[in-house]
Amino acid sequence: MTQFICREIQEKRHPSRFSIDLAFGNLHARCPGADHRRLPVLGEPQMTSKVRRRTLVLGVTATLLFTGCGGNGQPAGSGGNGLEKTTIKVGAMPIPDPVSLYIAIAKGFFKEEGLTVEPVAIVGGAAALPQIKSGQLDITQTNYVSTFLAVSKGEKFKLVADMYQAGPNAYNIMVTKDSPIKTVADLKGKTVLVNNLRNIATLAVTTQLKVAGLTENDVKFAEKPFPEMGNALQTGQADAAWITEPFITANQSKLGFRKIADTMTGQTEDLPIAGWMASDDWVKKNPKTLAAFQRAIAKAQGLASSDRKEIEAILPKYTKIDAKTASVITLGTFPSALSANRLQKVADLMLEYKYLESPIDVKSVIATPSDG
Numbered sequence: 511m512t513q514f515i516c517r518e519i520q521e522k523r524h525p526s527r528f529s530i531d532l533a534f535g536n537l538h539a540r541c542p543g544a545d546h547r548r549l550p551v552l553g554e555p556q557m558t559s560k561v562r563r564r565t566l567v568l569g570v571t572a573t574l575l576f577t578g579c580g581g582n583g584q585p586a587g588s589g590g591n592g593l594e595k596t597t598i599k600v601g602a603m604p605i606p607d608p609v610s611l612y613i614a615i616a617k618g619f620f621k622e623e624g625l626t627v628e629p630v631a632i633v634g635g636a637a638a639l640p641q642i643k644s645g646q647l648d649i650t651q652t653n654y655v656s657t658f659l660a661v662s663k664g665e666k667f668k669l670v671a672d673m674y675q676a677g678p679n680a681y682n683i684m685v686t687k688d689s690p691i692k693t694v695a696d697l698k699g700k701t702v703l704v705n706n707l708r709n710i711a712t713l714a715v716t717t718q719l720k721v722a723g724l725t726e727n728d729v730k731f732a733e734k735p736f737p738e739m740g741n742a743l744q745t746g747q748a749d750a751a752w753i754t755e756p757f758i759t760a761n762q763s764k765l766g767f768r769k770i771a772d773t774m775t776g777q778t779e780d781l782p783i784a785g786w787m788a789s790d791d792w793v794k795k796n797p798k799t800l801a802a803f804q805r806a807i808a809k810a811q812g813l814a815s816s817d818r819k820e821i822e823a824i825l826p827k828y829t830k831i832d833a834k835t836a837s838v839i840t841l842g843t844f845p846s847a848l849s850a851n852r853l854q855k856v857a858d859l860m861l862e863y864k865y866l867e868s869p870i871d872v873k874s875v876i877a878t879p880s881d882g
Contacts, residue, residue: 591623591624591798591802592798593623593624593625593796593798593799593802594795594796594797594798594799595648595796595799596624596625596626596799597625597626597627597628598625598626598627598628598648598649598799598803599628599630599646599647599648600627600628600629600630600647600648600649600650600651600786601629601630601631601632601638601641601642601647601649601650601651602629602630602631602632602650602651602828603631603632603633603634603651603736604631604736604737604828604829604830605736605754605755605756605757605829606674606754606755606756606821606825606829606839606841606842607651607673607674607754607783607784607842608651608673608674608784609810609814609821609824609825609844610673610807610810610811610813610814610844611627611629611651611807611810612629612824612827612828613810613813613814613820613821613824614627614806614807614809614810615627615629616824616827617809617810617813619805619806619807619809619810620802620803620806622806623802623803623805623806624802625799625802625803625806627803629828630646630647632647632650632651633705633706633735633736634653634656634705634706634709635650635651635652635653635656635657635706635709635784635787636652636653636656636659636660636706636707636708636709637706638650638651638652639652639656639660639665639667642667642787642788642789642792643665643789648788648792648796648799649670649786649787649788649792649803650786650787650788651673651784651785651786651787652667652669652784652785652786652787653709653710653783653784654669654710654782654783654784654785654853654856654857655708655709655710655713655856655860655865656706656708656709656710657669657785657787657875658856658857658860658865658866658870658872658875659708659709659860659865659866661870661875662866662867662868662870666789666790666791667787667788667789667790667875668787668788668789668790668793668875668876668877669785669786669787669848669853669875669876669877670785670786670787670788670793670800670803670804670877671785671786671803671804671807671808671811671848672782672785672786672811672845672846672847672848672849673783673784673785673786673811673844673845674782674783674784674785674842674843674844674845675780675781675782675783675842675843675844675845675852676774676778676779676780676781676782676783676842677774677780677840677841677842677843678772678774678775678840679758679769679772679774679840680754680755680758680774680840680841680842681711681714681752681753681754681772681773681774681783682752682753682754682758682769682770682771682772682773683697683702683715683718683750683751683752683753683769683770683771683773684743684750684751684752684753684758684761684762684767684768684769684770685743685749685750685751685767685768685770686743686744686765686766686767686768687765687766687767687768689749689750689768691749691750691770692770693722693770693771694718694719694721694722694724694770694771695722695723695724696770697719697722697724697728697729697749697750698724698728698729699728699729700729700730700748700749700750701729701730701731701732701747701748701749701750702715702729702730702731702732702748702749702750702751702752703731703732703733703734703739703742703743703747703748703750703751703752704731704732704733704734704751704752705733705734705735705736705752706733707731707733708865710781710783710784711752712726712731712752713859713860713863713865714752714773714774714778714781715729715731715752715773716863717773717776717777717778717859717863718771718773718776721776726863732747732748734747734748734751736753736754736757737757737830739751739753739757739761740757740760740761740764740765740767743767744765750770752773753767755839755840755841756825756829756831756835756836756839758839758840759831759835759838759839759840760831760835763835774842777859778859781855781856781859782845782849782852782853782855782856783842785848786803786807788800788877793877800877808846808847811844811845811846812846814844815843815844815845815846818841821836821841822836822837825839848876850872850873850876853872853875853876854871854872856872857869857870857872
């Protein structure tokens with residue numbers, strides 16, 4: 511009888527998820543992650559009808575399969591409000607932009623949704639795209655330039671939440687204190703560090719080059735993670751760097767770096783910078799998990815936009831800056847919702863500077879309720 515039940519489960523249900531023991535008139539079902547249960551078989555041992563016994567045992571077994579264990583190896587109803595995934599990996603950089611992620615974790619906003627979020631350090635949105643495609647990351651921080659560029663090449667990504675919008679002096683071109691470079695025009699023939707090539711960094715610098723009468727071909731862009739840019743300039747590996755907070759303040763106070771341009775002025779004033787992104791396939795397969803993430807992030811964004819102290823308290827916990835620096839850095843803004851109108855500005859700017867070969871309607875890149 512026991513062999514028959516196990517064979518039925520292995521062939522027709524979920525092999526390797528269940529073990530059934532028939533002993534002393536009890537049916538014992540074991541489900542990974544669930545409380546082990548003993549249910550009396552409907553019928554005493556003295557019953558001799560094989561047909562009746564087999565029918566009764568199978569009936570109890572079927573009940574256990576559908577009510578005792580969830581399809582993901584968890585007890586039924588324990589999937590965090592029916593979430594498709596209760597644990598997700600989320601890519602984020604050690605800069606202020608994704609602060610809402612860490613606020614949501616610290617405040618228990620994800621936990622309230624039945625969701626566990628595991629942050630994974632990334633060097634930039636463009637670098638994280640392969641990890642999204644491979645499934646190493648479920649959701650990631652991304653800059654809008656990298657996302658629209660990838661979508662224009664046929665990649666299937668969706669923006670699922672807003673994150674950060676530029677403010678004055680939040681993204682500057684900087685040089686060492688004794689550098690002969692005084693203005694953007696002096697960058698001709700020089701090497702400029704950016705965190706990723708062909709992303710918001712290079713686009714922002716290029717807009718300032720245009721004002722100075724130069725083009726992107728007049729400089730050499732080189733990649734370097736933000737935390738390493740200060741040392742790279744000090745040791746002569748490059749001439750200038752596009753730097754964001756908290757590294758602007760850190761390099762100014764510790765190394766005496768000088769700003770030669772705020773890259774978020776003119777065409778890039780109040781430019782949407784970064785958001786949260788997932789693959790189109792992931793969005794379609796995990797609508798409840800996505801909705802839970804969005805609710806928690808929106809709540810954290812509200813705190814970040816209304817109370818700077820919340821940001822200052824959390825920054826030292828995931829970046830390499832102290833509380834004193836956190837209290838004086840320059841910040842952009844933290845929008846509460848994705849706006850197609852605002853994001854279209856980014857795509858149009860990319861088209862102007864030939865990052866895109868044809869126009870993009872950003873509405874098609876934003877996850878809609880029907881997507882998740």
